[in-house]
Amino acid sequence: MEFLSVLDVSFFLLVGFGTLVGIIFGAIPGMTATMAVAVCLPLTYALGLNNGLALLLGLYVGGISGGMVPAVLLNIPGTPSSITTTFDGYPMARRGEGEKALRICVIASVIGGLISAAVLFLFAPLLADFSIKFSYVEKFLIILLALSVIASLSNSMLIGIFSGVIGIWLSLIGDYSISDGGNGHTRLMFDFMEPYLFEGFSLLPVLIGIFGISTILLEAEKGVKRDVAGERVKIGASGRFSLSTFKGSLTNLTRSSFIGTFVGMLPGVGGSAASVLAYTQEKNLAKDSSQMGKGAPQGLIASESANNALTGGALIPLLSLGIPGDATTAVLIGAFTLQGIQVGPLFIPENHETWYIMMTALVLANFVMFVLMFFAIKHIAKVVMVPKHILYPLIVMMCVVGAYAINYGIMFDVWTLLIFGVLGYLIQKIGLEVAPLIIGFILGSQAEVYFVKSLESFGTYSIFFTKSPIALVLWALIAASVLFAIAMGFKSRARQKMELSQMHTPSNTTAGKRHDSTNG
Amino acid sequence: MLLSRKTLMNVSVAAAMMGATLGSSVAMAQDAQLRGNVRVVIGSTSTGGDTYQNASIVVDRLAEHLGVNMKVDAVGASSAFRTLDRDSRGNTLMIFHDQSYLGHLYGVQGYDDIFEKYTIGPTIAINPGNAYLVPMDSPYQSLDDIIEAVGSGETVRVAIQPGGVSEIGFSALKNAIAIEHPGQEDNLVAVNTGSQSDKNQQLFDGQADVINGSVQANEQYTRLPESDQKAMRFVWLTARQDTIEQAPEEGLGQTTRDQLLEYVEPNVTVTMGDDENFTFDKEFFFLYNKEMDQGIVDQIDEALEAIYAEGDIQEAQLSAFFIPDFKPSQEASDYLQEKMSRYQEIIDNIN
Numbered sequence: 001m002e003f004l005s006v007l008d009v010s011f012f013l014l015v016g017f018g019t020l021v022g023i024i025f026g027a028i029p030g031m032t033a034t035m036a037v038a039v040c041l042p043l044t045y046a047l048g049l050n051n052g053l054a055l056l057l058g059l060y061v062g063g064i065s066g067g068m069v070p071a072v073l074l075n076i077p078g079t080p081s082s083i084t085t086t087f088d089g090y091p092m093a094r095r096g097e098g099e100k101a102l103r104i105c106v107i108a109s110v111i112g113g114l115i116s117a118a119v120l121f122l123f124a125p126l127l128a129d130f131s132i133k134f135s136y137v138e139k140f141l142i143i144l145l146a147l148s149v150i151a152s153l154s155n156s157m158l159i160g161i162f163s164g165v166i167g168i169w170l171s172l173i174g175d176y177s178i179s180d181g182g183n184g185h186t187r188l189m190f191d192f193m194e195p196y197l198f199e200g201f202s203l204l205p206v207l208i209g210i211f212g213i214s215t216i217l218l219e220a221e222k223g224v225k226r227d228v229a230g231e232r233v234k235i236g237a238s239g240r241f242s243l244s245t246f247k248g249s250l251t252n253l254t255r256s257s258f259i260g261t262f263v264g265m266l267p268g269v270g271g272s273a274a275s276v277l278a279y280t281q282e283k284n285l286a287k288d289s290s291q292m293g294k295g296a297p298q299g300l301i302a303s304e305s306a307n308n309a310l311t312g313g314a315l316i317p318l319l320s321l322g323i324p325g326d327a328t329t330a331v332l333i334g335a336f337t338l339q340g341i342q343v344g345p346l347f348i349p350e351n352h353e354t355w356y357i358m359m360t361a362l363v364l365a366n367f368v369m370f371v372l373m374f375f376a377i378k379h380i381a382k383v384v385m386v387p388k389h390i391l392y393p394l395i396v397m398m399c400v401v402g403a404y405a406i407n408y409g410i411m412f413d414v415w416t417l418l419i420f421g422v423l424g425y426l427i428q429k430i431g432l433e434v435a436p437l438i439i440g441f442i443l444g445s446q447a448e449v450y451f452v453k454s455l456e457s458f459g460t461y462s463i464f465f466t467k468s469p470i471a472l473v474l475w476a477l478i479a480a481s482v483l484f485a486i487a488m489g490f491k492s493r494a495r496q497k498m499e500l501s502q503m504h505t506p507s508n509t510t511a512g513k514r515h516d517s518t519n520g
Numbered sequence: 521m522l523l524s525r526k527t528l529m530n531v532s533v534a535a536a537m538m539g540a541t542l543g544s545s546v547a548m549a550q551d552a553q554l555r556g557n558v559r560v561v562i563g564s565t566s567t568g569g570d571t572y573q574n575a576s577i578v579v580d581r582l583a584e585h586l587g588v589n590m591k592v593d594a595v596g597a598s599s600a601f602r603t604l605d606r607d608s609r610g611n612t613l614m615i616f617h618d619q620s621y622l623g624h625l626y627g628v629q630g631y632d633d634i635f636e637k638y639t640i641g642p643t644i645a646i647n648p649g650n651a652y653l654v655p656m657d658s659p660y661q662s663l664d665d666i667i668e669a670v671g672s673g674e675t676v677r678v679a680i681q682p683g684g685v686s687e688i689g690f691s692a693l694k695n696a697i698a699i700e701h702p703g704q705e706d707n708l709v710a711v712n713t714g715s716q717s718d719k720n721q722q723l724f725d726g727q728a729d730v731i732n733g734s735v736q737a738n739e740q741y742t743r744l745p746e747s748d749q750k751a752m753r754f755v756w757l758t759a760r761q762d763t764i765e766q767a768p769e770e771g772l773g774q775t776t777r778d779q780l781l782e783y784v785e786p787n788v789t790v791t792m793g794d795d796e797n798f799t800f801d802k803e804f805f806f807l808y809n810k811e812m813d814q815g816i817v818d819q820i821d822e823a824l825e826a827i828y829a830e831g832d833i834q835e836a837q838l839s840a841f842f843i844p845d846f847k848p849s850q851e852a853s854d855y856l857q858e859k860m861s862r863y864q865e866i867i868d869n870i871n
Contacts, residue, residue, distance in 0.1 A: 038567060038594075041567055042576065042580075042592075045576075045580070129749070132721060132724045132749070132750065135721060135724075135725045135727075175629065175630075177714075178623075178628055178681065178682055178683045178684070178714075179565075179681065179714050179715065180714040181681060181682065181712040181713040181714040181718065182712075183682070184628040184629045184630065184682075184683060185629050186629065195602065198598050198630060199596075199598065199599070267715075267717045268715075268717065268718075317717075321717070321720075321750075322737060322740065323715075323716070323717040323720070324568065330566060330567070330568060331567045331568070332568075333566075333567075333568030334566075334567035334568045334572060334573075336568070337569075337572075337573050337736075337840075338573060338576065340839055340840050340841075342736065342739065342740060342772070342773055344737070344738075344739070344740030344741060345740050345741060345744055345748075345750055346740040346743060346744070346773075347740070407595065407599065408561075408593045408595050408599075409603075410599070449714075453713070453718075456711075456712065457711065457722070457725070457727045458727070
């Protein structure tokens with residue numbers, strides 16, 4: 001415990017301050033944990049390594065957690081990894097259970113964060129060795145597994161798959177980047193679009209547009225009168241939070257936390273895949289998952305524990321291989337290089353003190369996040385009480401500013417936001433499904449890169465089945481996920497039919513009677 | 521002919537105004553200086569990479585010296601070029617490295633001829649770490665072994681990121697094989713990958729025999745026990761011998777400068793023909809919008825000259841394992857243009 005002697009008050013204050021600022025960044029649509037860390041990175045020069053890490057890890061944990069707030073209350077994923085939080089969070093908020101939903105999210109988040117920190121502390125080098133067993137082939141299969149959620153997430157499987165394919169198509173617009181080992185050529189666009197779409201559509205403006213702006217457009221359609229008299233009054237009155245919500249969720253919580261940690265430690269797979277995978281697995285494995293997507297706490301638990309578990313997971317390859325696990329740790333690595341510290345397979349054995357300090361900051365940041373959010377929720381949740389005709393223009397303004405800032409001032413990102421806002425609105429009007437589309441968009445380009453690279457490396461399609469036992473296990477999971485979706489589809493169709501016939505019979509009788517009486 | 525008083529007055533007022541306008545524009549031309557907020561975009565999206573690190577070291581000192589607010593933004597090559605294209609006032613500057621012209625030589629979309637399209641600013645530093653590595657238990661003990669193996673018909677796969685700094689060493693190696701073992705150069709195969717993590721992974725998977733890497737990113741891997749699947753060995757550093765000799769004696773991590781010198785010429789040579797050997801120093805330099813005022817170009821040159829004369833910056837660069845390398849704009853432009861033409865020859869030879 002020698003390292004404790006180098007910690008002073010400022011260390012603890014910086015963790016707290018970092019977490020608070022991170023939460024604010026995460027909660028503002030368009031601002032992300034990555035951005036928060038990038039903005040504060042130069043401060044590490046002045047703060048020194050220990051205090052710098054305290055601030056940055058606080059920002060990281062806070063930024064990832066803050067994303068839950070707009071996801072639940074406004075249907076806008078504050079960060080890409082909180083996309084699955086919107087699926088159940090927003091329906092709960094609409095039922096007047098916003099506060100309850102947020103409390104569930106906070107508890108799931110802190111547990112996910114702490115489990116991943118424990119895994120990082122105990123098994124980092126071991127897991128890093130395991131993570132290098134995942135080549136392009138296995139990474140492609142993981143993305144495919146996450147994509148298989150499209151089938152079970154949709155109301156109508158065919159429409160869902162169609163929407164997912166559109167999402168994948170949209171993700172492929174742009175160049176096949178040389179930084180991915182591609183040829184750097186653009187595709188799926190006309191020449192005049194190149195200046196704008198060379199790197200494709202930016203993820204966050206698309207996400208915020210298709211979820212946030214389209215929701216606002218749909219709400220705007222209803223007009224002001226209904227809003228004032230309507231849902232906003234219900235906050236807190238119904239659906240109070242109690243810890244019993246977590247009863248029976250231990251498996252979900254643990255499984256999702258481990259999935260989050262695991263996906264986090266695979267460089268290049270990305271944060272959004274973690275929550276999508278955890279959500280899929282809960283949907284497939286839970287005894288009753290029929291309410292998921294309609295406001296079920298189990299969906300929130302899966303999503304939020306997984307996305308906070310990313311934090312510890314993504315630090316595993318960073319500190320054990322020198323390779324960042326996600327976008328934020330890619331920025332975090334700058335804190336080390338700016339201080340002249342090498343990160344690589346010998347980082348932990350050669351920098352014991354820094355390692356313990358990082359762990360302390362990470363655990364502390366999780367607790368600070370919990371305390372800050374759990375007790376502030378009551379007030380945060382009141383956002384929904386603000387009349388929508390005042391709230392929504394403010395949100396649109398924040399979205400626009402966020403979209404403009406996300407790539408350091410690209411105006412086309414603002415147009416992307418608005419284009420996808422209108423597209424999201426139209427999609428819902430013509431009956432396509434938004435969630436599969438966006439999952440296709442998030443995962444599509446990664447799936448392509450890993451698929452092409454697998455073929456380039458191994459030269460045969462059969463490699464996807466013969467590469468390793470891990471590949472076989474992943475195929476089994478994919479098959480199970482698809483079969484489950486089909487079975488669920490049949491089941492719900494049968495249930496709908498039954499409900500319809502039950503409704504039909506009495507109404508027939510009534511109509512018949514009325515008919516009879518008229519005749520009589 | 522007599523001029524009316526009114527006309528005279530008008531003419532004198534107009535003359536005075538013209539004079540004032542001319543005077544102020546002359547003054548403006550002389551005074552064109554960096555002012556307000558200056559954004560320095562870099563050709564990399566990574567804040568953990570060498571471009572960001574180099575840019576921060578220089579920009580922090582430049583901002584302090586000039587008393588201007590400057591910020592480094594890691595926006596990536598294509599965004600950086602586009603941002604620079606839009607701003608001729610001098611509020612946007614760019615820092616990048618040899619990739620900026622190598623991308624053009626390799627025909628990568630989005631890379632124009634920087635010498636035509638931009639003004640080349642001063643060079644600031646060299647990263648001497650560009651390296652090639654093999655697995656610890658590789659049958660190839662040296663680069664000569666690899667050249668001989670390829671020359672005798674064996675296929676050797678090299679993991680690189682195509683279209684730039686990562687590829688130039690591969691191209692040079694291929695060119696050397698074409699010179700020493702004509703017709704055998706196609707046995708050296710590029711495995712196109714992306715990040716350093718992808719290149720390492722190719723080595724761990726046995727999908728590449730050699731990878732491009734760097735002293736900074738891979739040094740710790742070279743110190744792992746041989747039994748570790750991740751263990752690697754350096755076989756070649758592309759930097760010039762003089763460049764490595766300027767590095768601190770303690771080298772990087774636990775690999776000393778003397779150990780690093782084992783992997784550069786004359787110990788490891790890659791011929792370019794005509795008794796010339798290939799070397800490659802990854803150099804960082806400023807790029808400016810072509811329309812930017814010469815006054816700002818001179819101002820930055822002078823400021824950096826003063827900063828480098830003070831000597832503190834060299835210490836910061838060396839401690840981060842960069843070699844200080846200041847050349848003012850004109851000198852840098854001539855030097856880099858000459859450097860590009862040498863590499864163009866190699867690329868032309870193997871195509």
